[in-house]
Amino acid sequence: MSVLVVGEISNGSLRAASKEAAYYGHLTAQKLGGECTVLLIGEAQDASELGVYGANKVLTVDPGSEGFDSRVYADIIKQTAQSTDAKAVIFMHSSTGKSLAGRVSVALGAGLVSGATSIPEASTNGYSVSKSVFSGKAIATYEITSPTMVISVMGNSFKPEAVGAACEVTANTLSAKTANTQILGRSTQSGTVPLPEAELVISAGRGMKGPENWGIIEELADCIGATTACSRPVADIGWRPHHEHVGQTGVAIRPNLYIAIGISGAIQHLAGVNNSKVIVVINKDPEAPFFKAADYGVCADLFDVVPRLTAALKNA
Amino acid sequence: MNSLVCISKTPDTTAKISFVDGNTAFNEDGVSFILNPYDEWYALVRAIELKEEKGGKVTVINVGDPSNDIIIRKALAIGADEAVRINKKAESSADVALQVAEYVKNNNFDIIFLGKETIDYNGAEVGAMIAEHLDLDYVSFASKMESNGDGFKVTRDIEGGIEEIALSAPFVISAAKGLAEQRIPNMKGIMMAKRKPLNVVEPVGFNGHVNVASFSLPSEKGGVTMVDPENMEELVRLLKEEAKVL
Numbered sequence: 001m002s003v004l005v006v007g008e009i010s011n012g013s014l015r016a017a018s019k020e021a022a023y024y025g026h027l028t029a030q031k032l033g034g035e036c037t038v039l040l041i042g043e044a045q046d047a048s049e050l051g052v053y054g055a056n057k058v059l060t061v062d063p064g065s066e067g068f069d070s071r072v073y074a075d076i077i078k079q080t081a082q083s084t085d086a087k088a089v090i091f092m093h094s095s096t097g098k099s100l101a102g103r104v105s106v107a108l109g110a111g112l113v114s115g116a117t118s119i120p121e122a123s124t125n126g127y128s129v130s131k132s133v134f135s136g137k138a139i140a141t142y143e144i145t146s147p148t149m150v151i152s153v154m155g156n157s158f159k160p161e162a163v164g165a166a167c168e169v170t171a172n173t174l175s176a177k178t179a180n181t182q183i184l185g186r187s188t189q190s191g192t193v194p195l196p197e198a199e200l201v202i203s204a205g206r207g208m209k210g211p212e213n214w215g216i217i218e219e220l221a222d223c224i225g226a227t228t229a230c231s232r233p234v235a236d237i238g239w240r241p242h243h244e245h246v247g248q249t250g251v252a253i254r255p256n257l258y259i260a261i262g263i264s265g266a267i268q269h270l271a272g273v274n275n276s277k278v279i280v281v282i283n284k285d286p287e288a289p290f291f292k293a294a295d296y297g298v299c300a301d302l303f304d305v306v307p308r309l310t311a312a313l314k315n316a
Numbered sequence: 317m318n319s320l321v322c323i324s325k326t327p328d329t330t331a332k333i334s335f336v337d338g339n340t341a342f343n344e345d346g347v348s349f350i351l352n353p354y355d356e357w358y359a360l361v362r363a364i365e366l367k368e369e370k371g372g373k374v375t376v377i378n379v380g381d382p383s384n385d386i387i388i389r390k391a392l393a394i395g396a397d398e399a400v401r402i403n404k405k406a407e408s409s410a411d412v413a414l415q416v417a418e419y420v421k422n423n424n425f426d427i428i429f430l431g432k433e434t435i436d437y438n439g440a441e442v443g444a445m446i447a448e449h450l451d452l453d454y455v456s457f458a459s460k461m462e463s464n465g466d467g468f469k470v471t472r473d474i475e476g477g478i479e480e481i482a483l484s485a486p487f488v489i490s491a492a493k494g495l496a497e498q499r500i501p502n503m504k505g506i507m508m509a510k511r512k513p514l515n516v517v518e519p520v521g522f523n524g525h526v527n528v529a530s531f532s533l534p535s536e537k538g539g540v541t542m543v544d545p546e547n548m549e550e551l552v553r554l555l556k557e558e559a560k561v562l
Contacts, residue, residue: 071448096474181481189477243478298542
């Protein structure tokens with residue numbers, strides 16, 4: 001019996017999310033008994049490092065073609081889950097994990113809880129796992145009753161801790177389906193942590209008055225290594241790139257710190273950010289609804305406050 | 317090119333969330349329900365655009381009881397040609413995926429569209445499940461879809477960027493913002509929707525593996541601490557020492 005974690009790779013190295021997934025798998029293996037095995041589809045030069053976060057071993061499988069194909073990957077994961085006698089199959093709740101978890105649950109006849117924020121606990125008829133629902137307005141606890149369970153873990157729910165040492169990496173060969181789809185290209189911003197994984201996020205909205213004023217936001221973000229984000233109107237009018245839009249129709253995030261600057265806090269915006277651990281709101285309108293959802297508020301002109309905050313952080 | 321669009325009913329974003337039956341069921345009393353925005357704004361409209369480009373038919377499918385007919389009629393008013401309702405209150409996303417997959421097995425579709433997730437449970441489960449039941453290709457979080465020879469070129473959102481994929485029908489595609497522009501139903505569409513077919517189909521048997529044991533509400537926020545705008549050193553101190561996030 002074992003726990004199988006599906007790791008993610010980008011440009012030949014582990015994605016940070018893989019470490020959180022391995023650590024979650026380790027905690028789950030402690031509950032269920034058995035080992036934590038991480039499956040990597042493709043090669044990662046730092047694969048053995050997953051042992052530090054709780055993997056007992058890493059299996060790598062060559063997908064046989066370039067790029068991600070959910071049909072092929074799900075087949076590889078299903079076969080590996082069967083050969084390792086996996087009781088739980090763990091994904092991150094990422095663009096990759098969301099494309100695979102449903103497929104693998106059907107392939108294994110297993111119950112699925114997606115976006116989990118807790119470790120499975122033994123319950124009356126199986127295992128119980130919780131997740132945030134209704135845009136963070138409630139928590140649902142599910143009971144999974146199938147012999148195998150599939151879980152995707154909400155990013156930034158578990159801070160990976162060093163619990164072991166580098167582990168063995170074994171290449172596995174298996175005969176899987178072949179891909180019908182072809183990846184034509186991929187472009188990602190480099191140098192910053194992607195929003196769904198970011199622990200610190202600086203977000204700005206219409207209060208900025210124009211795209212030419214974003215320098216002060218970028219300077220603030222740079223001085224604490226934060227990722228920048230924006231509200232929907234700002235993305236819609238093209239002041240900022242689409243992938244920066246956080247909120248209900250954009251990216252949902254749960255950083256440790258979310259600083260919202262010149263954003264009024266419409267309910268659709270809050271739906272994407274109210275799982276943040278700490279929210280700071282900077283807005284000159286004392287009636288801005290965002291203050292009700294904030295932990296700390298500064299009511300003043302952002303063009304005065306933001307440079308002052310940057311200076312205070314640099315001097316701290 | 318015949319498309320099937322899976323549509324869901326969700327509570328409005330502003331709905332008050334409460335629970336009944338010993339916190340095991342969502343309290344629908346007084347809640348206004350809407351067509352899930354990702355299904356309506358992006359998946360359905362892109363399917364209609366595709367029909368306008370290439371001909372064919374757009375069918376919408378929903379798993380639900382007769383109270384869902386109102387949102388199904390809205391999809392018809394926006395421009396779907398016909399509708400199917402699988403006649404049961406869905407137990408879970410796995411139930412929905414099974415019912416839709418069974419319907420597709422008996423009826424031919426080139427592309428199955430759905431929103432990237434519903435705004436209540438945010439699971440993004442159904443599309444992947446349908447694709448696996450039918451052994452079809454699946455592209456999730458599509459923000460652009462263009463004809464590319466006999467097939468399509470689809471752009472999907474990934475963490476901090478995009479990926480471009482070439483593929484051919486049949487496939488399942490989940491829609492993110494950008495795939496299409498929202499359309500508002502006009503009076504003619506609303507009148508025509510009343511005469512479009514809405515076929516009610518009985519469900520197949522379903523054995524679930526997951527159920528909600530209980531709901532709870534998150535702990536209340538402690539209220540906002542206002543900081544003097546002249547004293548940003550104090551905000552930095554609070555973030556470091558009180559909140560411990562820096």
